[in-house]
Amino acid sequence: MNLVILVVTFSSILLDIGILLQIYAENKKFFKEPKGGNYHGKISVIIPIRGLDTNLEENVRSILNQDIKPLEIIYVIDPDDPYRETIENILKKYDVKITHTFYNCTLCSGKIRAQLSGLLRSNGNIIVFGDSDTWYPKYWLRELTLPLSKYMATTTFSFASPAKLTLRNLIRAGFWTLGIESQALGGTFLWGGSMAFKRSFFNEDIIKCLSNEWCDDCTLTKIVKERKGKIGFIGNAIPLNVYDEYNLFKWAQRQVLTVKIYSYRGAKAFLVFGLYISFLLVFLILTGIPLLFLPFLLWIIKNLLRGRRLGKKAIFPSLFSIIGIYFAWIVLILSWRKKKVLWRDKVYTIENKQ
CATH class of the missing domain: 3.90.550.10 (Spore Coat Polysaccharide Biosynthesis Protein SpsA; Chain A)
Known part of the structure; x- marks a missing residue:
């Protein structure tokens, strides 16, 4: 068990580093200057x-x-x-x-x-x-x-x-x-x-x-x-x-199925990421290790920085961005085999493009 906790903690540190590098690169490249x-x-x-x-x-x-x-x-x-x-x-x-x-x-x-x-x-x-x-x-x-x-x-x-x-x-x-x-x-x-x-x-x-x-x-x-x-x-x-x-569910279902249809690899990668971030949350709850909370905090900060030009309008989307990960992951799993989507009161039959 100690080895598992060590592995999870180490992986969370790597995730922290990745998010920090992402924040730096985004703010240097396209969230700061025209x-x-x-x-x-x-x-x-x-x-x-x-x-x-x-x-x-x-x-x-x-x-x-x-x-x-x-x-x-x-x-x-x-x-x-x-x-x-x-x-x-x-x-x-x-x-x-x-x-x-x-x-x-x-x-x-x-x-x-x-x-x-x-x-x-x-x-x-x-x-x-x-x-x-x-x-x-x-x-x-x-x-x-x-x-x-x-x-x-x-x-x-x-x-x-x-x-x-x-x-x-x-x-x-x-x-x-x-x-x-x-x-x-x-x-x-x-x-x-x-x-x-x-x-x-x-x-x-x-x-x-x-x-x-x-x-x-x-x-x-x-x-x-x-x-x-x-x-x-x-x-x-x-x-x-x-x-x-x-x-909400049908709206989200169309969004995730669009990703699955036009970017199948991206959808599969998100399934893996969602599973990992779920394990991270479980270990945070079970162990109470403060370090495991840091990736969630950095994720929120990343979105606040993205929306800083919008002022207070960026606060709620950023705070709920973590919940959004889990919600999108669950919707993607439940909708994986769906062939129809509802869009503006019209039903469309869909098929994979990749």
Whole structure:
């Protein structure tokens, strides 16, 4: 038993070192200074929308209040949305373009149909995709698009901003911090709520490829990598995903299954990490060794530093980031064999892409 405790304690020290190195590298590379770049052009911001989002009007105003003004902001509404009329009445109060999804693809998701519809209606030479349930800081668009002079695509990742401090909202907030973990130290995937491209990127082949997929950011990430392009992760332009979650498990199930489908090795690695971090917690409870608490504390500090530009909005996601690990791990185990996901009131049948 003493040998086991020694091994676990030593492994926790290695984890401490790893987290400290990660904090140092992140703050040196992309959570401290802007990426830079000098790419300028007319920007089209395309926002698919289905359902009545919490904080919708504030989210619209956040895009209108950017310190670099877009050529156009296009909201693409699902014509079958039961809230269509209400959404249109809200959007008509603002200087945005409103269009309905018209692009036809039988295999793609409703979001991709909306994105492609917006793309074909847009006039800018920079294309930015966002989410209707997200609030964007005023510097977001500038810092996302200028680095396109150095990257094929740029992206960031949001912090969660619960509309109410319920337990399910706080667990979701902690869960959501895991998205940044997957960015490693250089931008490894695109996040659909904040993606920027040169318009020339979207040729007929890419549009055709998207037409056969249900995950927009996963597919675009794969295309960029196949083209040997670089993804610029803009860590200091983090927006806020504003929500009030009522079906936490099904929401989380879609997130983890997306990872499993498009990054099978990543999902398997998380199964191993979740098992290890569970053992660590058990040994902390059984032995009370203070040193075993340090990795959990450092994990929280890491997320607080990531969100420091957001001020107090980063506190709850960071504090619940540990619970988010365990919750995501359990959801992944329980959902491993699932073949269907619920997304914006629509059910999609899924299959592995790797």
